[in-house]
Amino acid sequence: KAEPPLKIMISGAPASGKGTQCELITQKYGLVHISAGDLLRAEIASGSENGKLAKEYMEKGQLVPDEIVVMMVKDRLSQTDSQQKGWLLDGYPRSSSQATALKGFGFQPDLFIVLEVPEDILIERVVGRRLDPVTGKIYHLKYSPPETEEISARLTQRFDDTEEKASPYETLSYSISAKLRLKTHNQNVSDVLSMYDDITIKIKGNRSKEEVFAQIDTALSQMLQQRNNTSPSS
Ligand code: AP5
Numbered sequence: 495k496a497e498p499p500l501k502i503m504i505s506g507a508p509a510s511g512k513g514t515q516c517e518l519i520t521q522k523y524g525l526v527h528i529s530a531g532d533l534l535r536a537e538i539a540s541g542s543e544n545g546k547l548a549k550e551y552m553e554k555g556q557l558v559p560d561e562i563v564v565m566m567v568k569d570r571l572s573q574t575d576s577q578q579k580g581w582l583l584d585g586y587p588r589s590s591s592q593a594t595a596l597k598g599f600g601f602q603p604d605l606f607i608v609l610e611v612p613e614d615i616l617i618e619r620v621v622g623r624r625l626d627p628v629t630g631k632i633y634h635l636k637y638s639p640p641e642t643e644e645i646s647a648r649l650t651q652r653f654d655d656t657e658e659k660a661s662p663y664e665t666l667s668y669s670i671s672a673k674l675r676l677k678t679h680n681q682n683v684s685d686v687l688s689m690y691d692d693i694t695i696k697i698k699g700n701r702s703k704e705e706v707f708a709q710i711d712t713a714l715s716q717m718l719q720q721r722n723n724t725s726p727s728s
Pocket of ligand 1: 506507508509510511512513514515530531532534551552553555556557558559563584585586587588592619620622623624632633634635637638654675699700701702703704706
């Protein structure tokens with residue numbers, strides 16, 4: 495029997511743990527991880543005009559214009575691997591116009607996961623975040639430290655986590671950058687949530703990454719089981 499592949503969206507404030515949970519979800523469920531932020535960073539790395547424009551918004555913690563983001567996400571969702579394996583959409587939609595566009599293209603998620611984390615914890619997570627440029631894995635100096643010295647030596651920080659120009663005082667400049675992203679998130683979150691009321695599941699994100707994943711895993715297994723029970727198997 496060929497069940498249709500899972501289609502999931504994950505949302506949450508900056509540094510709420512979306513990327514971290516996506517690693518765990520894709521490991522177990524084999525979905526294609528599509529991160530709007532990663533697509534934009536790849537566009538920046540390519541040196542394109544869109545990339546240059548996107549970077550200006552990202553540095554300020556603002557939403558990149560729909561003209562750039564919407565087609566980028568649509569194209570990735572339409573690719574064969576996403577269609578065959580199912581997808582896990584991370585960081586999109588972030589406004590009602592993006593949600594409307596997604597619907598218009600015929601992409602209807604099965605589940606909308608929302609990670610809830612108190613604001614003081616978010617800042618601490620941003621400050622300690624590091625990335626491995628070789629594997630793409632997300633680390634945290636305190637909560638998910640690198641496994642080896644070799645990895646530790648090559649870890650980098652995201653440009654919008656640091657914002658060097660803002661202040662000579664490191665901790666202060668971190669906070670400014672993260673707070674701007676948080677402000678943008680808070681301005682838009684209710685618009686998006688209201689469009690997915692019927693498929694939303696709220697997850698307590700202020701726990702270890704394993705405990706957060708356990709909540710998501712339970713929800714996904716239940717959903718798959720329900721599907722199996724209701725769909726006529728052939
Ligand atoms: P994006 O890249 O999506 O960034 P974000 O939303 O700010 O989220 P982050 O990637 O910062 O955090 P995360 O939730 O993935 O947390 P992570 O797992 O890394 O977007 C960047 C920018 O691109 C936006 O500001 C915007 O300008 C633009 N953009 C993106 N999408 C757009 C769209 N749709 N439209 C327009 N513009 C768009 O975890 C954070 C840290 O915490 C890590 O160090 C991790 O190890 C640690 N951690 C994770 N979980 C736990 C835990 N349970 N306990 C302890 N530590 C943990």
